[in-house]
Amino acid sequence: MAKAGRALEELVATLETLLSDSLVEIKSPDRIRGKTGGGLREVDVSLRTRVGSANILVIMECRDRSDPQTVEWIDAIAGKQEEVGANKAVAVSRSGFTSHARAQAQAKGIELRTIGEVDRASVWDWLGVAVVTARVNNLMEMKSAQIIIPDSVSTEANSEALSIVSGAASDALILVKTSDGTPASVLDVWRAAPQSDLLSSLRPGETKRGTVHLLPSDPGQWFAIPITDDTVPITEVVIVADFRVDERNVPIARFEYLGDDGPLIEGASAEFSHEGSTVKMVIHSAPDGSMFLVVEQPDGADLSFEANLVLGVIDNDEDSTPAEQ
Template sequence: MSDSGRKLERLVEAVERQFVADGFSVEVRKREYDEEGRQSAEFDVVVSGRLGSTTVSWLIECRDRPSEGPAPSSWIEQLVGRRGRFNFNKVTAVSTTGFASAATRYAQEQGIELRTVDALDEDEIQNWFKVSNLQLFSHKGEFSKAEIRLEDPIQLEVKDLAKAAVQEAGASTKILKDRHGNEMSVLDAWTHTLNQNPHMFAGVSPVGDPEFRRLFVSFKEPEDQYVITTEAGDATVVGIVFEAKLAVEVREVPISEATRYSLVESGEALAESIRFDVEVRGQPFELGVHRLVQDGRTFIAVRGSSKAATSS
C-alpha cells in the first residue's frame, strides 16, 4: 500500500479510538493466519471487543487511489466476501475519492457502510484551528570539552588509571558503563543529558548565536552514575563538567493535509483532522490534530510515519 494509504489508515484508527467503548481494541494492519501459520489476509483497521455477553468484530477497509477515480463496485464485492469468510459483524468502506453509483447501490443492498475522507481548505477549519503553521523547537548542543568527576575517596591507583583512560579515549570511545552494564561513551552521556534536561536551554535565544556554557551534570543517585572499569577496580563517575555551545532552532512546519471524515448515507461529519509531517532527529513523524464534530472534543495523536506510536 502507498504511504498515503497508510496515512488514511492511521487517521481512521486515531478517530475511531475516541469513539470506542472501554475494553474495545482498534488494530491497524491486522494479519490473519491459516492453520499452517501462513498469512491469509491483512485487514486495514479492525475494531473488536465484548458487547454484552458476545464478542463483536468490525472491519474498516480504506482506499486512497486518486488516479483511479471513485471506488468501484468490485471493491464492495471483495468486502462482502471478506465479511463472510472472516465472520465480521460489520464492514465499512472508507474512500478518499467517493464511490461509483453502482458501488453505492450494491453497498446498500449488502449492508456495507460507506464513509469518505475529503480534503478541506484552511478556510473550512478556521472556526476551530486558527494557525497555518506549527512551530517546532529543536534543542541542539555540542560539547568541546568534558571533565570527569570521580567519587571520593578512591584508591589512588584506580583514580590514576581511570583518568588515563579518559585522556586516551575519544568522545565516542565507550569507556563508561551504566548501572545495567551497558557500555557508553562520553558522547552518549552528553546526548542523554540533553534529552533529560531541557531546562539547560533556559535563556538560549532561538534568534541569536549559540551560547557557550559550562555545565556541571551531577549524578547524585546511584542509578544515574557511571563507572570506569580499570585493571585495579571500578571508578564511580559522580559528575561530568561539559563545556558546550547550546542553540535553539525554530522551524515552521506547514499543514500537510486537512480532511473531513463523514458518513455517506446521512452526510454526517464525524471528525475533522489536520496533519503535520514533522522530522525529529532524522525520524519522520505525523502529528494529527483531530476534532470530533458531534461534541467538539479535540485531541492530538502522534505517530511514527511508515518511513519511520500513538499518544493522545
C-alpha cells in the same frame, strides 16, 4: 520501511479510538486466522468488543490513492470479511469511491469512510490559528561528556565500565538501551532525553555553548553500559556542547472523517521534517465537542511543535561517580 498508506491506517486507528469507548480493543495492523487453510490474513485496522455474550469483530481496510476506489476493492474487502468471520467491514479511502463501488458496498453491507480536506481558510475559524511554530533543537558540536554511574556499582564493575567509555567518541556505540539491549551512543541519549531549559531559552538562530544534564523521563527507557555478562546502570549524562535552535512556521490543514451520514469527527494537522525525521501534530474534535491533541514523533527526533518536556539543569549528585568520556 513502512508500506505505502501506513500513515492513513494509523490516522484511522486514532480516529476510531477517539470515537470508541474503553471496551473496544483496536489494533493496527492485525492478523486474523482465516476460515479456510488456517492462514493469517492481515487487516489494516480491527475493532473487537463484546455485546452481551457475543464477540464482535469489525475490520477496516484503508487506501491512500489518488483515484476514487472501484467495485473491485469493495469485492476484495467483502471476501476478506467472509474469510475472517468479521461482523462488519469498513472501507476507508482518502480519494473517495466510484458510484458503482458505493452501490456494491451498500449491497454487501460495507460501510464507507473518507478523509475530506476542508478549506484552509476555515482553520482560523475553527482553531483561532492557521500556523504553528516548529522548533528544531540542534547539537552543533559536543565538547565533552560525563556518564554518571551510581556509587552502588561494585568497584570491579565500575572499573570495567570506565575502561569502555573513557575516550570514546560521541557516536561510538558504548551504551545499550535498557528496554531492549539495542547498542546506543551518547548522541542517542541526547536525542532521547527531555531537553533542557538551556535550549528553551535560546532565540531562533542563536548558537550557545552550555552544559546540559540528560536524565530519563522513564527509567525503564534509559541506557546502561554493557560489561562482561552484565550492564552498569547510569543515572545521567552531562554534556558540554554548542547548541542552536531553529524555528519555522508550519501551516495547519483541516480535515473531516466522513461516514455515509456526514462528519464523524473533525481534525487539523501539521507536520514537518528535518534530516529524515518527521513530526506530526493532529488535533481532533469529537462529536461531544471535546478536543484531543496527538503528537507523533519517532524515537531520536530532536523536533517539536512546542518545547519538549523540560527538566532544569541540576547539580551533579555528590554520591555519584563521574565517568569521563
